[in-house]
Amino acid sequence: MKEVxxxxxxxxxxxxxxxxxxxxxxxxAPDARAFRCTSLDYGRHAQIVTCNKCGHVYANPVWDEDELLMLYGDVEDTTYIEERIGRVLTFQKHxxxxxxxxxxxxxxxxxxxxxxxxxxxxxxxxxxWNASGVEPSAWAVEIxxxxxLPILHGTLDHPDLAANSFEAITMWDVIEHVAxxxxxxxxxxxxxxxxxxxxxxTMDIDSLLSRLLGPRWPWLMTMHIQFFSQRTLATMLEKVGFEIVWSAVQGRYLRLNYLSSRLTGVVPAAGSLFDQAIHAFNIADRPIPINFGDLFTIYAKKVS
Ligand SMILES: [Zn+2]
Structure with missing residues (x-):
């Protein structure tokens, strides 16, 4: 790890x-399993700091870009496939x-x-849409x-990606992972x-839930190394040249038993009770909309 x-x-x-x-x-040598999308690696994270100049929150010291790329290249995550229905509903809505x-x-x-x-x-x-993707995990690309599905293996540096060639670009739950x-x-x-x-x-470090839970906020995990607020992400997008069009809280759909496994990671006793209840009512596979107010989306435009 190094200071950044x-x-x-x-x-x-x-x-x-x-x-x-x-x-x-x-x-x-962090465990690659901690870098899976559905990782339950709660409560374990690098030192998290707040910039005294601009307020951005980030992990520091942290693994360097090459180490992170190697870890994401090795990620395999079968739980994610089981969660497909929740993701489909979330993405349709987004x-x-x-x-x-x-x-x-x-x-x-x-x-x-x-x-x-x-x-x-x-x-x-x-x-x-004429949609395609780019992804560093070889396992995910193969699936x-x-x-x-047209997914390139790699990052935004992939040689097949040409300048000025896309009408739209999306980054769902990605920006918090990159160096x-x-x-x-x-x-x-x-x-x-x-x-x-x-x-x-991405998730919102300034959200009410984040401020209430402090160090127990569930998004503080090994794989998350950048913690934005709507303000800091908007500032970064503007610095890059984008014009902000819209910024607001956006929730997602999760299956109840996925929610239960996540809850168990944070509050084991409550999670176990919840798990028994959803299985008793036979609703474990039902996707429900979830919005704790700690995830947000920004749309921004390339003006010229
Ligand atoms: Zn700063």
């Missing part, structure tokens, strides 16, 4: 917000909201960054390809056509 500067303002002037809870062994700004797909190009097994790409294709979010947003900016839109979705 604030990715939003470039300064190295911070206050410790939450001390590290990781063991020393994780500093050199796409519908995004289309109020972009207009309908009508064969226009969309790139999903960190596409994973391609659920959003699938949803967007079905809605009429997507088995379903004939250089400003750099990734700048690459996305380049790939967009002038007038194109980006949607960025």
């Amino acid at each position: 500067h604030c990715n939003l303002c470039g300064q190295n002037d911070y206050s410790v917000r939450y001390p590290a809870t990781l063991g020393r062994e994780d500093h050199h 796409l519908k909201a995004f289309e109020k700004i972009t207009g309908p797909g009508n064969g226009r190009t969309l790139l999903d960054v960190g596409a994973y097994i391609g659920v959003f790409v699938d949803v967007a294709c079905q809605a009429g 997507a390809r088995q379903q004939h 250089d979010p400003a750099g990734e947003l700048a690459k996305a900016y380049k790939l967009l056509k002038p007038g194109g839109y980006i949607a960025v979705h």
Whole structure:
């Protein structure tokens, strides 16, 4: 792990917000399982700091970009496949909201960054977009390809991605995982056509739930290293050149038994009771809309 500067303002002037809870062994070789999408690695994280200059919250010291890429390259996550129905409903809802700004797909190009097994790409294709994705996990790309979904293996540096070629770019739950979010947003900016839109979705460190739970906020996990608020993400997008179009809280759909496994990770006794109840009523597989107010989306436009 190494010391890093604030990715939003470039300064190295911070206050410790939450001390590290990781063991020393994780500093050199963190477990790739902690980097899965459905990881239940709650309560374990690197030191989390707040920038004294701009207020951005980030993990510091942290693994470098190459280490992170290697970890994400190795990610395998079968729980995510089981959660497909919840993801489909969430993505359908997110796409519908995004289309109020972009207009309908009508064969226009969309790139999903960190596409994973391609659920959003699938949803967007079905809605009429010419959608494709890019994803670092070889395992996830293979699953997507088995379903004939066009997912490139790699990152935004992939040579097949051409500048000014996309009408829309989406980043669902990706920006909190990367070492250089400003750099990734700048690459996305380049790939967009002038007038194109980006949607960025992440968790909100300034949300009421985050402030109430403090160090017990469930999104403090090994794999999350950037903690944005609507303000800090908007500032970063503007620095890159984007014009902010819309910013608001957006929830998701989860199956009840997935919710129960997550709850068990945070409050074991309550989780176990909840689990018994949903199985007793035979509703464990039912997806329900969840909104704790601690996830948000920003839409921004490439003006010129
Ligand atoms: Zn800063």
